[in-house]
Amino acid sequence: MEIAVLALQGAFIEHEKMLHRLGATSFEIRQASDWNRHKDGLIIPGGESTTMTKLLHELQLFHPIQDVINGGLPVFGTCAGLILLGKEENGKSTPLHLGTMDMEVCRNAYGRQLGSFYTEGKVEGLANQVPMTFIRAPYIKRLWGEAKCLSEVDGHIVAARQGNQLVTAFHPELNEDLSLHKLFLDIVSSYKS
Amino acid sequence: MAENRQELNRNLAQMLKGGVIMDVTTPEQARIAEEAGACAVMALERIPADIRAAGGVSRMSDPKMIKSIQEAVSIPVMAKCRIGHFAEAQILQAIEIDYIDESEVLSPADDIYHIDKNQFDVPFVCGAKNLGEALRRIAEGATMIRTKGEPGTGDVIQAVRHMRMMQSEMRRIVGMTENELYEEAKQLQAPYELVRFVHDNGKLPVVNFAAGGVATPADAALMMQLGAEGVFVGSGIFKSGNPKKRACAIVKAVTNYNDPKILAELSEDLGEAMVGINEQEIALLMAERGK
Numbered sequence: 001m002e003i004a005v006l007a008l009q010g011a012f013i014e015h016e017k018m019l020h021r022l023g024a025t026s027f028e029i030r031q032a033s034d035w036n037r038h039k040d041g042l043i044i045p046g047g048e049s050t051t052m053t054k055l056l057h058e059l060q061l062f063h064p065i066q067d068v069i070n071g072g073l074p075v076f077g078t079c080a081g082l083i084l085l086g087k088e089e090n091g092k093s094t095p096l097h098l099g100t101m102d103m104e105v106c107r108n109a110y111g112r113q114l115g116s117f118y119t120e121g122k123v124e125g126l127a128n129q130v131p132m133t134f135i136r137a138p139y140i141k142r143l144w145g146e147a148k149c150l151s152e153v154d155g156h157i158v159a160a161r162q163g164n165q166l167v168t169a170f171h172p173e174l175n176e177d178l179s180l181h182k183l184f185l186d187i188v189s190s191y192k193s
Numbered sequence: 194m195a196e197n198r199q200e201l202n203r204n205l206a207q208m209l210k211g212g213v214i215m216d217v218t219t220p221e222q223a224r225i226a227e228e229a230g231a232c233a234v235m236a237l238e239r240i241p242a243d244i245r246a247a248g249g250v251s252r253m254s255d256p257k258m259i260k261s262i263q264e265a266v267s268i269p270v271m272a273k274c275r276i277g278h279f280a281e282a283q284i285l286q287a288i289e290i291d292y293i294d295e296s297e298v299l300s301p302a303d304d305i306y307h308i309d310k311n312q313f314d315v316p317f318v319c320g321a322k323n324l325g326e327a328l329r330r331i332a333e334g335a336t337m338i339r340t341k342g343e344p345g346t347g348d349v350i351q352a353v354r355h356m357r358m359m360q361s362e363m364r365r366i367v368g369m370t371e372n373e374l375y376e377e378a379k380q381l382q383a384p385y386e387l388v389r390f391v392h393d394n395g396k397l398p399v400v401n402f403a404a405g406g407v408a409t410p411a412d413a414a415l416m417m418q419l420g421a422e423g424v425f426v427g428s429g430i431f432k433s434g435n436p437k438k439r440a441c442a443i444v445k446a447v448t449n450y451n452d453p454k455i456l457a458e459l460s461e462d463l464g465e466a467m468v469g470i471n472e473q474e475i476a477l478l479m480a481e482r483g484k
Contacts, residue, residue: 010210113291113315117201
């Protein structure tokens with residue numbers, strides 16, 4: 001399986017390492033010409049969503065990526081990646097974001113860095129508790145349509161899925177546990193077949 | 194400080210990788226930086242070039258000014274305290290700063306001791322000009338390192354020197370036998386466990402940015418190719434002819450640092466770069482502060 005990893009800014013190398021440990025291959029998307037390669041899925045990593053949004057548009061990656069996600073290509077967004085995939089942020093629509101998922105996002109929902117935290121929790125479809133690292137994280141305020149909640153922490157939605165789109169407000173790429181990346185690759189394999 | 198906090202603070206630096214952190218002095222500049230794609234801003238009253246020009250004692254910025262920048266943007270906000278001035282750091286923690294830069298750009302408050310950063314919940318970034326300095330700062334609790342460079346000069350030579358020095362020292366340690374590591378730790382005046390980490394992983398245990406003298410997209414690309422994981426730009430942006438355009442160009446240069454064609458486009462028509470001072474022309478070497 002060949003996974004494209006958006007590498008405009010942020011913690012993309014951490015995702016690539018997780019993929020390699022699971023036997024998948026990856027390549028980085030830094031400009032429009034990188035996008036032409038064959039891919040079975042896309043990861044949008046954590047980082048600063050404002051930085052990534054700006055670069056997606058300026059490097060002419062926005063529409064090509066939005067089109068293929070709408071066309072069904074599996075995508076996994078963590079933290080900033082989740083923000084980019086949401087249709088709304090704090091009650092307003094976000095036309096500059098990819099907006100492919102029916103969800104409203106609350107950005108910097110836990111405040112500044114002092115509000116960052118670690119916990120463990122259940123994710124639907126996964127047998128074991130999953131480590132969850134939240135860094136200046138968002139949470140999901142509201143889901144509608146086909147979007148389904150996969151996990152809640154303290155009453156807030158922190159993981160969700162809509163078709164082939166998987167999102168987490170935390171960073172599975174920062175801990176050793178591979179189960180969420182494995183879940184994503186399972187989505188990718190059923191999409192391929 | 195709990196082990197957990199230390200890890201979370203290292204994690205925030207990981208999220209900043211591949212990004213540009215810009216010095217700003219007003220909410221308006223902060224918004225320009227955010228719109229240009231900065232991954233964080235450094236709030237300070239005077240940018241290094243002006244600190245250098247003004248002379249005198251340079252201190253932590255007014256918390257009110259820092260708070261006005263926190264309100265203006267949604268990206269992380271950093272601020273500087275003086276080397277060893279733990280009371281300034283306590284104040285910055287009290288206003289919930291996202292990262293403290295214990296910085297040689299300000300006048301040092303202590304010529305022997307750095308801040309015991311392990312006592313704090315907020316993260317610290319510190320400057321280093323070689324591996325020993327970097328590992329000593331990490332032992333004290335820094336969760337991010339940057340080259341010192343020579344701030345406020347627009348001359349990249351010192352940042353290059355510091356980054357090359359750190360990288361070559363790390364390569365040397367990777368090739369050492371296990372029993373040589375004890376002696377190396379002694380020579381570096383750094384804890385054995387950290388030297389051991391470098392030996393096993395070929396990198397620092399925390400994120401390492403370039404800083405000091407970066408003024409053009411080409412400078413940023415140079416530092417990234419030399420192994421920096423991201424770039425601080427201080428005076429280089431708001432001391433230039435067209436800050437907005439230059440800021441955007443440097444952000445894109447850090448993403449596509451390996452593509453000379455894109456870098457050529459980005460370098461076009463940026464207006465005047467900051468004038469700068471060559472390293473031989475400066476009286477005050479800030480990089481020599483704090484060892």
